[in-house]
Amino acid sequence: MSALSDSASPLYEKVKDFVLANIGSGKWAQNARLPSENDLVNSLGVSRMTVHRALRELTSEGHLRRVQGVGTFVAPPKAQSTLIEVSNIINEIRDRGGKHRAGVILLERVEHPATAIVRAFEFDQTKPVDHSLVVHFENDIPVQLEERYVNPALVPHYLDQDFTSIATLEYLQRCTPLTEVEHLISAVPAGPEQARLLQMPERDSCLVLHRKTWTGATVATVNTFTHVGSRYSLGSRYRPTHKPA
Amino acid sequence: MSALSDSASPLYEKVKDFVLANIGSGKWAQNARLPSENDLVNSLGVSRMTVHRALRELTSEGHLRRVQGVGTFVAPPKAQSTLIEVSNIINEIRDRGGKHRAGVILLERVEHPATAIVRAFEFDQTKPVDHSLVVHFENDIPVQLEERYVNPALVPHYLDQDFTSIATLEYLQRCTPLTEVEHLISAVPAGPEQARLLQMPERDSCLVLHRKTWTGATVATVNTFTHVGSRYSLGSRYRPTHKPA
């Protein structure tokens, strides 16, 4: 008589389910110590390697905490933060079935960028950066103003891209492995320049997304996405507890 | 002469590094097929179980794609979406070293909620829901208006909480395992009610975060977080390619 389910799934999955069920039911409370691997081997009738794999995977999924020589414990509830997924605007529009068009306003190498830019790139001295300013239209109505500064040391030939068709982030990810991303989302009133390019009334609300990306310790890109508040919102649906196949 | 590094890390880690190095250098291009497990066993001089573990972990980390009976392939670049982490306001303020205070405006059971709420909960008929409205202050300045509708079937005793001290999301996550989260971020001008509660000028920009959570197929909560645009932005730093320990 085993405590494991009799489904068709592999044994280590059943062991994982068994552990999760005990946690879910509250039988094994938070920070409680689990039976040792050998205990589970005896009570469940499977080999230690199988138990070990189950516990190892549950640990890497954040459900358990293990300390060599001490034992296995129910992990404290996962960080009470939630993730939002930001996809690029072109796919987003296409997914909605809308027509996308992009207008390139600016495309240049800036030899002596403003100090704010130099500081954002964490340069110790002034270095040239590539700069692009693109307006994205959905069904010929402007929805996003995309401004990018790119580190030419990491992304060569950035200015040679065809910005009207290629998703910029896609190109960047192909060029250089981005290791870290910082986001800042804010709501600000539109300035005159933004109002003109986005064809919106001045001082109306804009949804602004700042994004800064790193490759290792080096800043790769600094971006600002400005959206017309009344025409755009940033949405996402996310499943926090994803079971890896 | 092995191709593996001579560091102190475990063997399966070295195998993982070996594979990642070959992908990173472009020697194994995207969608290219890797040598079979047995090939790697012969060329690297480790057991198949060790190779298998390395490849399995790299697969679950998204670097590889495996098909039983066919082979192992370099995974296409990960979804060009980026994740934003939203943490709760209380921790955020505390982390900044600010003083947090909360004021409860409303706390009630709504027997006959508005149709918009009924629709948001995907009820097939009118059912009562619990409702709370809380203002969060940072150093006695209001920064967030938090409005929640909670499904009493999933979260009993919601109204009995002490909302001024406990993080609401924290409580919800303890009560019911939330399986899915939907977010919508937008920028809208403040209405009269919001302007009053948040002590801000009417029509100034607000950063609004809508959040809807599910437990299984059932809607658990429907929330709206309204922030003063000039005082608050939603930030996060995220490492996309996280190596599990």
Add this chain to the structure above:
DNA sequence: TGACATGGCATGTATATACATGTTTCACTC
């Protein structure tokens, strides 16, 4: 009483072996 050695027990890694399961290929048969 304090310091230290040691044994017991927990998890962590590595291997050999076996069989299961899915895919492709290829030769054989009809």
Add this chain to the structure above:
DNA sequence: GAGTGAAACATGTATATACATGCCATGTCA
């Protein structure tokens, strides 16, 4: 030539075994 079946080969799972490593309690010796 079409269909079929078996072999070859790929990954997937499960076990037994061995040893490594880390932590802790116990007991002994100074």
